[in-house]
Amino acid sequence: SSLRIAVIAGDGIGPEVIEQAIRAAEAAVQRYSPARLEWNRLPWSTAYYKKHGHMLPPDGWDLLREHDAILFGAVGDPSVPDRITVHELLLPMRRRFDQYVNLRPAYLFAGVPCPLVGKKPGEIDLLVFRENTEGEYAPVGGRLYPETPAEVAVQTALFTRRGCERIMRAAFEAARRRPRKKVTSITKSNALIWGMGLWDAVFEDVRRDYPDVQSHSLLVDAAAMDLVRKPETFDVIVASNLFGDILTDLSAAVTGSIGLASSANINPTREYPSMFEPVHGSAPDIAGRGIANPLAAILSAGLMLDHLGLSAAAEAIRQAVAAVLAEGKVRTPDLGGSHTTTDMGNAVVAALQG
Amino acid sequence: SSLRIAVIAGDGIGPEVIEQAIRAAEAAVQRYSPARLEWNRLPWSTAYYKKHGHMLPPDGWDLLREHDAILFGAVGDPSVPDRITVHELLLPMRRRFDQYVNLRPAYLFAGVPCPLVGKKPGEIDLLVFRENTEGEYAPVGGRLYPETPAEVAVQTALFTRRGCERIMRAAFEAARRRPRKKVTSITKSNALIWGMGLWDAVFEDVRRDYPDVQSHSLLVDAAAMDLVRKPETFDVIVASNLFGDILTDLSAAVTGSIGLASSANINPTREYPSMFEPVHGSAPDIAGRGIANPLAAILSAGLMLDHLGLSAAAEAIRQAVAAVLAEGKVRTPDLGGSHTTTDMGNAVVAALQG
Numbered sequence: 001s002s003l004r005i006a007v008i009a010g011d012g013i014g015p016e017v018i019e020q021a022i023r024a025a026e027a028a029v030q031r032y033s034p035a036r037l038e039w040n041r042l043p044w045s046t047a048y049y050k051k052h053g054h055m056l057p058p059d060g061w062d063l064l065r066e067h068d069a070i071l072f073g074a075v076g077d078p079s080v081p082d083r084i085t086v087h088e089l090l091l092p093m094r095r096r097f098d099q100y101v102n103l104r105p106a107y108l109f110a111g112v113p114c115p116l117v118g119k120k121p122g123e124i125d126l127l128v129f130r131e132n133t134e135g136e137y138a139p140v141g142g143r144l145y146p147e148t149p150a151e152v153a154v155q156t157a158l159f160t161r162r163g164c165e166r167i168m169r170a171a172f173e174a175a176r177r178r179p180r181k182k183v184t185s186i187t188k189s190n191a192l193i194w195g196m197g198l199w200d201a202v203f204e205d206v207r208r209d210y211p212d213v214q215s216h217s218l219l220v221d222a223a224a225m226d227l228v229r230k231p232e233t234f235d236v237i238v239a240s241n242l243f244g245d246i247l248t249d250l251s252a253a254v255t256g257s258i259g260l261a262s263s264a265n266i267n268p269t270r271e272y273p274s275m276f277e278p279v280h281g282s283a284p285d286i287a288g289r290g291i292a293n294p295l296a297a298i299l300s301a302g303l304m305l306d307h308l309g310l311s312a313a314a315e316a317i318r319q320a321v322a323a324v325l326a327e328g329k330v331r332t333p334d335l336g337g338s339h340t341t342t343d344m345g346n347a348v349v350a351a352l353q354g
Numbered sequence: 355s356s357l358r359i360a361v362i363a364g365d366g367i368g369p370e371v372i373e374q375a376i377r378a379a380e381a382a383v384q385r386y387s388p389a390r391l392e393w394n395r396l397p398w399s400t401a402y403y404k405k406h407g408h409m410l411p412p413d414g415w416d417l418l419r420e421h422d423a424i425l426f427g428a429v430g431d432p433s434v435p436d437r438i439t440v441h442e443l444l445l446p447m448r449r450r451f452d453q454y455v456n457l458r459p460a461y462l463f464a465g466v467p468c469p470l471v472g473k474k475p476g477e478i479d480l481l482v483f484r485e486n487t488e489g490e491y492a493p494v495g496g497r498l499y500p501e502t503p504a505e506v507a508v509q510t511a512l513f514t515r516r517g518c519e520r521i522m523r524a525a526f527e528a529a530r531r532r533p534r535k536k537v538t539s540i541t542k543s544n545a546l547i548w549g550m551g552l553w554d555a556v557f558e559d560v561r562r563d564y565p566d567v568q569s570h571s572l573l574v575d576a577a578a579m580d581l582v583r584k585p586e587t588f589d590v591i592v593a594s595n596l597f598g599d600i601l602t603d604l605s606a607a608v609t610g611s612i613g614l615a616s617s618a619n620i621n622p623t624r625e626y627p628s629m630f631e632p633v634h635g636s637a638p639d640i641a642g643r644g645i646a647n648p649l650a651a652i653l654s655a656g657l658m659l660d661h662l663g664l665s666a667a668a669e670a671i672r673q674a675v676a677a678v679l680a681e682g683k684v685r686t687p688d689l690g691g692s693h694t695t696t697d698m699g700n701a702v703v704a705a706l707q708g
């Protein structure tokens with residue numbers, strides 16, 4: 001029997017990098033975790049929207065549910081508001097499929113120029129557990145007296161004890177399996193007393209169940225500072241939707257390139273399919289030029305294989321990416337080179353084939 | 355006639371650094387902008403709260419209004435919730451006195467070790483205009499079903515067109531007076547469509563009035579990344595209350611030390627006194643040891659003198675701090691040295707006295 005993967009390559013550089021991710025996943029599975037992968041390519045994107053008036057067909061969500069996982073490129077295009085592209089596809093997917101764990105690793109690979117002074121390969125090695133279904137991204141708010149001087153907007157963050165607790169437990173469980181066993185919870189309860197007040201209260205309760213894990217709370221402003229001053233002190237970070245968004249782009253920057261930042265949007269109960277996507281987005285500025293770094297997408301495909309139980313293939317992808325970076329012969333522009341997306345994909349496939 | 359300055363040294367390292375700021379201000383004024391400064395020291399702090407049950411006396415706000423400016427150290431102590439210390443003094447002051455401009459400069463001084471690879475002194479030189487009275491910090495929210503599994507918290511950000519417009523105009527006016535004439539507006543309207551949607555709409559309106567200023571919008575996650583990758587591309591940043599908070603700590607980190615980050619909380623109409631404070635906070639971990647860097651407080655006093663019209667003295671303070679840092683003989687621990695708060699204060703006073 002085969003594993004069914006829905007592929008939404010989407011907009012901009014999405015299709016360019018996803019093609020390489022599929023090639024790498026195929027190469028890895030073939031050699032390390034024999035399994036049949038079935039790639040079901042769905043055309044949902046801004047172009048699709050312009051033709052059909054919706055980002056996905058009415059039965060789109062049902063169709064996705066028939067898959068074992070979703071490999072996602074990016075959505076977003078300057079010609080259509082994010083209110084459509086992002087809010088009709090990406091954000092509702094995270095919520096509908098209850099993908100409440102947004103896992104985003106950041107690792108300083110050998111061969112990757114680090115923008116920080118004196119950091120050694122492997123010295124930055126952290127996992128961010130970003131809450132992915134509620135908090136600041138709750139679709140709650142509105143605008144009153146539009147386009148008049150009296151205009152007011154409200155944007156309401158909604159936190160539930162259950163929502164905070166489940167992402168925190170996921171973070172603690174992961175920390176338990178790592179050598180340093182440390183969890184940092186990101187807060188801002190000194191200003192946002194209600195939402196972050198609940199977040200902190202739940203953290204105090206949850207941490208009591210993990211006496212073997214070192215844990216503490218850190219203000220988001222201090223965390224941003226520490227990611228620059230001493231990123232090596234972080235192991236597992238657990239953060240709300242918005243804080244996780246900001247801190248994962250920052251952790252991508254300090255580990256050398258957003259072109260390496262992978263992510264998994266996981267529904268741990270497996271009631272719904274999980275979704276795997278590079279963090280970089282559609283990058284309209286470089287789209288169509290074949291110069292995007294496909295490693296974030298390839299690493300995301302690796303996270304997907306791991307989720308699907310193909311852990312040898314997943315580990316092989318990570319090793320192949322590490323080897324290609326360490327060798328440093330093939331480098332896309334974001335890494336200071338001038339190789340293409342396909343060159344990079346070829347290098348990883350070659351490394352996987354041995 | 356003399357200028358009356360209310361001094362709230364507050365908690366932790368607040369009193370230590372404020373003492374040096376007063377010395378530096380006196381030295382600067384004496385030599386460069388003859389004026390009489392009257393320092394009215396107010397004991398409001400966590401210790402005061404523990405004794406009296408409130409952070410400031412009932413007539414405290416009226417008393418403050420009789421001053422030309424407020425020099426503020428820091429409030430916050432592990433023994434009392436921020437909900438009291440911060441929410442009864444610092445945050446209401448910003449709102450009551452309509453200090454809607456929170457101006458926070460970041461500059462890479464010569465002699466200061468930069469955590470980023472290859473940045474030269476003066477290469478990072480930016481001003482953040484942080485909105486200081488509304489947005490995410492609006493005191494609006496609550497918690498329901500406390501301490502039960504059903505618990506829910508809401509935290510509502512409130513944005514007004516007037517509130518967005520006035521901070522943006524302040525940013526554009528400042529950019530006009532700088533050589534690069536560039537404004538970056540920080541947004542996240544792809545996720546927070548209502549609050550940040552209004553922010554963006556106002557920005558589109560305001561920028562039309564400043565055709566001589568280059569302006570654009572940047573997502574907060576991308577901005578965090580760019581502050582690490584290419585901080586030299588920023589000139590003036592305008593941001594909401596929360597985004598300004600996060601990005602100013604980040605810009606302090608990339609310019610070497612939070613011990614150098616100054617700020618002005620300005621009421622531009624001058625109906626109420628403006629307030630000047632170092633960004634670092636009370637830092638309970640190093641309080642009482644006399645090792646805090648007083649330069650952030652000293653630079654904040656410089657911003658205050660400028661606001662009071664004593665611009666020669668203000669400029670002298672900035673030059674003296676730059677000279678002491680460039681010389682590099684006196685360095686507090688945050689700058690890699692082992693000098694004391696007083697040593698650093700002495701060095702600045704000596705530089706001011708010539």
Ligand SMILES: CC(C)[C@H](C(=O)O)[C@@H](O)C(=O)O
Nearest residue numbers: 190191221440444599633635
């Ligand atoms: C103490 C805290 C509420 C405050 C803020 O978030 O505004 C501080 O971090 C600052 O930046 O002045």
Ligand SMILES: CC(C)[C@H](C(=O)O)[C@@H](O)C(=O)O
Nearest residue numbers: 086090245279281544545575
């Ligand atoms: C596109 C945007 C809404 C999204 C987010 O903020 O979650 C992106 O930045 C991400 O990090 O996946």
